Amino acid sequence: MSELVFEQPLNEKVRNYLRLEHLAEQLDTHLQQDHQQRCFSPLLSLCELSERCDFRSELLQDINKLLMHLKTPAVQASLCQHQWQFFQEQLTLARELLQHPERPGVQLKRNRFLATIRQKLTMAGTCCNFDLPQLQYWLAQPWDERQQQYQQWVSHFHCLLHPISLLLQFTRMSSEYRQAVAHAGFYHDNSPNNLSLVRVKMDASAGCYPTISGHRNRFAIHFVQFDQQKHSQQTVQFLLATCS
Template sequence: MKPLIYEQPLNEKVRSYLRLEYLAQQLAQAIASDQQHNGFYPLFSLCEMTDRCDFRSEVLKDLDRQILVLNKWQDLPHADTQQINLLINRLNQAKGPLQQPERIGVALKQDKFISALRQKFSMLGACCNFDLPQLHCWLAKSWSDRQQDLTTWLTHYHPLLEPICLLLELSRSTAEFVPATAHAGFYQQDCTQVLSLVRVKLTADSECYPIISGHRNRFAIHFVDFQQQKHSDKSIQFFLATCSANH
């Protein structure tokens, strides 16, 4: 049985990155198989997030920061220069589309079909045919045509989503999971390095889940018994990975 991984961001930027990554994953699933109208929910959440904040400048800074770090790694003994160069090339390629003057997703706003759906999707039961007859007309199209539409709409956000997913991939790769024990369901750790992300891995039959809180140098984990929905007083064996903000 596949283990469960829980993640807790320790700053607002990583919190936003994780949400955008999650929406990208939801949309990828909607494109991979016919989920009727469910793909619109993550699409409109993505529209909303990028309307509120233009993430480009922050992502570009993070890409440059990563390239600088990787260039320094090349000088280390036993460094895998081939792998490092591959990562540097991926980061540089991710920068290009972000440097375009047009705001991410602005072209999708001009799509009349998408605009009409987005205005009403926040309503309860808004997918009724009397509210959105155009949606029911679209759902009558073949899956291959709808799949192509979803792919096209998501393409508007690739310049932002692809570098964010790459940055999170690199962040996770810098910290390996190590065994840890939460005595009486509680674990706490202080760190000298600045952290950006705490990851907890549990077996699927653990029957508990972690509540993680903290900030850049310190975090705590409370394990909650799922059945009783209260703090567990048992010793919990788990695996922990702490990702540095300065990787």
């Protein structure tokens, strides 16, 4: 069986970034293949999140911090020239795009077709042609035309999703996996530094999964037997990465 990676954010900011990254992955999946009306779920979720929270100011702060961090000798020594140049160029470009005065996705809010879909899909079982004839019409269009239009809708959020991808990529690179053992299905640890993300990698054949909790510089991991849905009493070996 394959290896599984479980991630737990230790602050609200990284929690939001991971949720947006997850939506971005779903958007990309729907762009590659025709999944009919399922493509609207991540798009409309992204619209709702961007309306509820303006992530730009926090993203700009994080981008500026990372750009300053890239100038430190320790970071320059840890990255190859190609990696350093990649983050420097991409983050600088992302900062420029984020300074646009209009909030990402605001134009989609004025799209009458998407507004109708959004209103109806919040109700259970409303994908019938008599509920949403405009959706049935749209789905009947050639896939390449729908794909192009979907790509255009998604592009409104590129200025938001791309820097989040860069920040999370750098966060994950900040720590390498190390061997760890959970005795009687439990593991806990502390760190002298503030942590933002805990990552657990394990083989799916172990028959259990981790539930991770924590805040800042401490965390705990309980392993749960999937079949019985209760805490495991077994010794579990896994790989652990703690990212600042």
